[in-house]
Amino acid sequence: MWGEGEVSTYYAQLLLNGVIAGSVYALFAVGLTMVYGVFRFINFAHGELIAWGAYLTLLFSQVLPFSAAVAPALGLTLILGISQDRYVYSPLRRRSRITLLIASIGLSYFLRNALRLVWGSDLQTYGFEAWRGLSFGDLNITRIQLAMVAAALLFLGFLYGLLKFTMLGKSLRAAADNMELAEIMGIDMKRVGMTVWTLSALFAGAGGILIGLDTNLEPMMGLTNLIKSFAAVLLGGAGNVWGALLGGLFIGVAENLGVAFFSPGYKDAVSFALIVLLLLFRPAGLFGILGGVR
Amino acid sequence: MDYLLHTLVVAVIYSAFAVSLNLELGFTGLYNFGHVAFFGIGAYTSALLSLAGFPAAASLFLGMGASGAAGALIAVPALRLTGDYFGIATLAFGEMIRLFFLNERWLTKGPMGLPGIPRPFGIHGGVAGLPFYLLLSAVLGAGVFLLAYRLTRSPFGRALKVVREDEYVAQALGKNVLSLKVRIVAMGSLMAGLAGALYGHYITYISPSDFTLNETILVLLCVVLGGRGTQWGPVLGAFLVIFFQEFLRFLPLPVEFGRVVAPLQGMVYGAALILLMLKRPEGLLPEYRV
DSSP states (O other): OOOHHHHHHHHHHHHHHHHHHHHHHHHHHHHHHHHHHHHOSOOTTHHHHHHHHHHHHHHHTTTSOHHHHHHHHHHHHHHHHHHIIIIIIGGGTTSOHHHHHHHHHHHHHHHHHHHHHHHOSSOBOOOOOOOOOEEETTEEEOHHHHHHHHHHHHHHHHHHHHHHHSHHHHHHHHHHHOHHHHHHTTOOHHHHHHHHHHHHHHHHHHHHHHHHHHSOBOTTHHHHHHHHHHHHHHHHOTTOHHHHHHHHHHHHHHHHHHTTTSOGGGTTHHHHHHHHHHHHHOTTOSSOOGGGOO | OHHHHHHHHHHHHHHHHHHHHHIIIIISOOOOSOTHHHHHHHHHHHHHHHHTTOOHHHHHHHHHHHHHHHHHHHHHHHTTSOTHHHHHHHHHHHHHHHHHHHHOHHHHOGGGOBOOOOOGGGOOSSGGGHHHHHHHHHHHHHHHHHHHHHHHHSHHHHHHHHHHHOHHHHHHTTOOHHHHHHHHHHHHHHHHHHHHHHHHHHHSOBOGGGSSHHHHHHHHHHHHHHOTTOSSHHHHHHHHHHHHHHHHTTSOOOGGGHHHHHHHHHHHHHHHHHHHHHHOTTOSSOOOOO
16 A cells, blocks of 8 residues: 555654644643642643633734734733632632542633633634645644744743742742642742742643644633643653653654544543553553652 | 423432432542543443343343443542542543544444433333333432442441541551442442433433533532532432523523523533532531531
């Protein structure tokens, strides 16, 4: 059917697509795992930050040029993320974990339906014409995909610098390691919390916009991407930022290579299968250490 | 009158569904966010068997068994870890089961759904069968309730509460925590499967869109509103939620308003969950603590 060269090109293209998608999943997963690292709970409403970021950009792009629409959209997503914490999670912080989790899944459901109320349930796009792809030898990549990788690199590079070289980053890492000890040492936990929510919401919103550019917008995009981010977080070991990054890339590659073997309807099932396999065999994550299990 | 009967049937089915979730969420402290999967497995198994010519009454119980078996299977990996991971795994499992219903057209007819599911014991499929179906669901629902009542009052039930409060204490008391959890998830799934099968045979038409996260949220709200970890809480919650939902249909809303009703309803349920957690996490009927 195919020559040998064509087959390997086919897989190389899938691999490339996987890395591109994975770089965006990494953005989601890093935000999710940072919140987990400091506050020790999984934010089920994280997916809604992704979707709201994308839809708010759609809203603003009707009156502003697209590149200018991104800023107010991300700003509002940020406010949404911080309000989540201030009005729902922070009052529940000292209660039982189940209370927090039920509130978080309630919040995600509330936000998803608010989205449907405003924009309806149909697929939407930003309305760009398909851009001509660039070719490298036999491999194709669209400009949007290039932008996805570039944006992901930019955000994650910024995060690396922040965590590694600034005092704030140091206090973040300390808080993730042991919140109580960090507080005793005089680290301002309010500031740490604020930073974590800011980064988490920004990364989610930006990733949502990129996904919207690459494919389309629909109200369920939050949930779909949330499950993928969960899988990535698990792969990396919960609370492990760089593990989540690698986990995101891994999920992207796995689900794109999976297309070669399964029906595309099951693309989203790849991450679930990974979750089950991991829970069975490597509950601490591929790169994780057993210390942080909860 | 027929409408009242219809609402009662749905409320009874949801009571059984809520009681089954309460076993896991309320008594054992397991955050199952994909409980609808077991409702769906029960409904589809029973519907497919009865459409293939099996007696509907027998398929009802086979659906229940299939769902219980699925619950036990998924519980073993998912329960390896405590806490949030179980919530994640079940949420994802719920979505995957929905994808399965949607994609395996040879079996489930995909988004077309399965029409014409017969009712068991020769109960008439239309309005005429309503009182009999109410009786059937009430008997089976009472069975589920009594079983849950007996289970949670037994030494087994007390061990579950210890697991909920502190797993290490349960371990120190010589309880096999994993086995306790797997058994209660299997039991919860069994009951959810029965409720799902009852639902399918009642509505006589099921499609993947009947088994989404919305239904999980709905049943979660039933349990949380009534009172987690109580005997009557989930039943009270189910009746309140279902009657509220059916009451909405009677509001004289303009037609163009129809598009926004579903999202608005979803927002109300989501907001109700948040507010309950903030203001009254114990629900309407608080659990009696010794």
